[in-house]
Amino acid sequence: MDDSASKAKAKPLRTWSVFGEIRRVPSEYEIVTHEVNYTLRKRRTAAFELNPTTPANMWYLTYRDKSPVQVAEWNEFRDPDEMTYRKYVTTQDEQESVMKGVLDQYERTAHDSDISARWIDTLAHVLIPTRYPVHGLQMTQAYLGTIAPSSYITNCAAFAAGDLLRRGSLIAYRTRQLQLARPDVHVLVEARRIWEADLGWQPARKALETALITYDWAECLTAVNLVLRPALDEVLLAQLANVARKNRDDLTWLLLTNLARDSARAARWSCALARFAIARNPDNVGSFARWVKKWRARAEDAAGGLATLLTSVSSPGQEELKTLEAARNAIAASLEAAGITEEVEKTVVAAKSTAKPQAAPQYMAPLLSDPLIALFEKYAVSPGANPCRWTGLTFYRFESPVAPHWDQTASLAFCIVVQGRKRVTINGRRYFFDPANYFLINRATRLQAEILEGSPAQPFLSMILQIPAAAVAEVLIESLPGLEAQAGADDEEEEAYVSKFDGDLRDAVIRFLKSLDDDSERRLLGPLFLREIVFRLLRQDQAPRLVTAALYGKTSRKVFAAIRYMQAEFNKSITIDDIARAVGASTSTLAHSFKEIIGVSPYHFLKQLRLERARVLMIREGWGVSEAAARTGYASPSHFVKAFTSYFGEAPSQYANQFRGKPTLNVMETTETRT
Incomplete structure (x- = not known):
């Protein structure tokens, strides 16, 4: 009886302990979104269950974990729309019904047979090539979702990528409708040529291709979601829709305004994420502001090129300056919603100017x-x-x-x-x-x-x-x-x-x-x-000067040949005389040139190379002291232990045990010598 009473009073196990002390039942959105990104599992040593120093793990470490934008707990971010897969499918199913009706209406009314040659030329030059930038935007969202620091962000980006896939599919379907209805208009099949060669598209193409190699997740968010996409969508959706109405093409206006709903939803979560990051860590505003300054000019150039295109190929068209101003306003509205306004920087500069009115600053602080x-x-x-x-x-x-x-x-x-x-x-x-x-x-x-x-x-x-x-x-x-x-x-x-x-x-x-x-x-x-x-530094505009200083001396090529030789033969019992003979130089000349160019003697460079190699492989591969000594060119384990301890400050075994299983980098290893 007592046992039964005890069991009746026992509290049930908590189902939602993964959410911490939230003191409420989590929503459906939280249940299906929380911690579903495998690379962010708790107590992880790296993104993937591989050696922490593999390229994939180092990529996540560099461009996600060590991003300039940091927040203590990214899992506290919430999508303003609380989008789940079920909600997304339901919403988009309704929109697809609308879009199907619009596409069917094109065919039922023989719409494409009656539109003017000038307007069909506009569609061929502006609407149809849009599938290329849309595909580029889709890839950025897929990357952003993959490398995001929380599954709440991953899901937002995944749905954004889905929206863009849908947009590309609709444009492709609409393209085929036009081609079938007007086989005599050859420009309808030249979308790729227009995208790759038309001057109006080239600034947008350059900006998007640059965005595709923007690896830091937070810069990718800023560049694409907060700056570039608002400008492009303003021109390719809102402004093109206005031009469609001027040309009495209400079906295209309806198509574009419907797609703008997806764009608005992407803008909501993107701006909310930036506001969240700044609110939780005000230092983040500096990184956001710097990236905005870097990408805003590219976005405006892209919008300007497309504005020229709308003006030149369409009649009636859209005033070029009006289109560009609308794109600029779209960027400004996005940044204001994200909490990254120019007033922040202007306030700081104004305060400094007030404090020292007699001295105008010579640069923007x-x-x-x-x-x-x-x-x-x-x-x-x-x-x-x-x-x-x-x-x-x-x-x-x-x-x-x-x-x-x-x-x-x-x-x-x-x-x-x-x-x-x-x-x-x-x-x-x-x-x-x-x-x-x-x-x-x-x-x-x-x-x-x-x-x-x-x-x-x-x-x-x-x-x-x-x-x-x-x-x-x-x-x-x-x-x-x-x-x-x-x-x-x-x-x-x-x-x-x-x-x-x-x-x-x-x-x-x-x-x-x-x-x-x-x-x-x-x-x-x-x-x-x-x-x-x-x-x-070696990728900067001034890099050739650095390269010239490093490479173009009388004997510098022999020095770098000597380094290559040491990297290939470090595991053998080679001497400085062996190295000099291999590169065709005297021992004294090589030693002098090596010290002048590299800063250390060949002997010390070879010693450092061997010890760095031994360090990394003792940690990665679990080598013992004797094996490490033998495989890095040391004849005696005791000599190796003495050299290792002097160089790293700890005995080899103690050092390896301390860092085994953690990320390592051998600054001396080359692509050819990595294992």
Whole structure:
């Protein structure tokens, strides 16, 4: 009896514990959406159940987990429409019934036989080629859903991709109707040529193809969903629908206005997601604002090209400036709904202008919420130089201008200013740089530096990163054929240069600096992000100068041939004499040239290569000390242990046990030597 009473009083097991302490029954939307993205399972060490350093896992780590836009808990985001598969199918089934009626009406009324030659030419040049950009937009949404940091975002993007698939299918069906009704109009079968060659489409094509290689998930969201798609949909749906009505084509107007409903739903969740990200972490507004600035001009160029097309091929048509202004207004409305308004930046600039009305700024100061400024404020806490836990990285803070003073760099140095201005003089040549530009010194150089702007309210903030020879050499070796094509043997060699600092290079710097706080991330991910910085530098407009300085010396090709030889033969008992003979140089000449170009001796480079290789494979493959020593060219395990401990600060077994199962990067390995 007591047992029965006890069982009757026992509380049932909670069904919704996965949602945490929400103190309510979750909605159907939450039940079918919460944590359904496999790559985001809890207690994961990587996105996929593979070695954490595989390309797929490193891709997710770089472009999702280490995105500049961060929120503590993305699972708290909710789609304003709370769209589920059942709700989506029901909604779209109703819309498909409407669309079927419209398409049937085209055929029942012999609509296409009666439309004017000018209007059918407009449809051929503007409506029919739309399936190509629509397919591009669909691919961006599929990518966004795949790499999103929450299944709540994944589902939104998946439904958006479904909408675009439906849109492309309807346009294809409508295209075939026109072709069958007007076989005499040859332009109806030239959609691909128009998309690839017509001048009106080329800005949109360029913008979309660039968006397809925008890998950071949050930049993809900003570029496509908040900027580019609102502009394109305004022209290709709303403005084209207006032109259709002017040409008495009410069926096409109805078709386009119905498709605009899908576009509006995509805009709602996209803007809501941006607002959510900014509300949960105000620092995110800086990244959003920077990406908007980068993509807005591309979107306006795309809309301008299409506006010209609407004006030139349609009669009656649409005024070009009116169409472009409508696209600009659509972008502005999208950004305002997302909480990314220009007033934020204008407010900051206005406040600075009020404080110092006598001195007009010489550049547009970044937003105070810029994540890069926040990182510099964190590391540059004291006036003057602030050494960092990363060897060769120093942050600087000055609260007043500093007179010219002499300084020295030990190797290739990458310099960034995020607040203030600086002037550097090398051999009589002056270089000015500020937050819009970075400064790169190609080699060990004596220079004179001067801080031009800095105050207690807005201190000068900068960093200098000495980039090690190993990282530079590894990227140069892998990129050598393409880089040699960029550089010319007669290019003027300079000690330093200033170039634009934005886009992917800026994001790489943010990822690198964010990895410095945590010991594991600094030791394991830091080399990866440093390597990305070097790679991005080599893809800048000024890269040929860096390549020329690195590659075009009397004996530099032999140096890089020596590096290739060491990478291929490191597991054998080779000597410096062996390396010199292999590349056709004397031992003394190779040693001198190697030290001058790479910054370390061939012996130390080979030693570093072997130890880095042993480190990675002890962690990845579970090698023991004896096997690691034998397979990396060490004749004695004791000699290997001594060298490893001196280089990494820990004994090999202890080091491997500590990091086994975590992401690793060997900065010395090439594509050919990876396992």
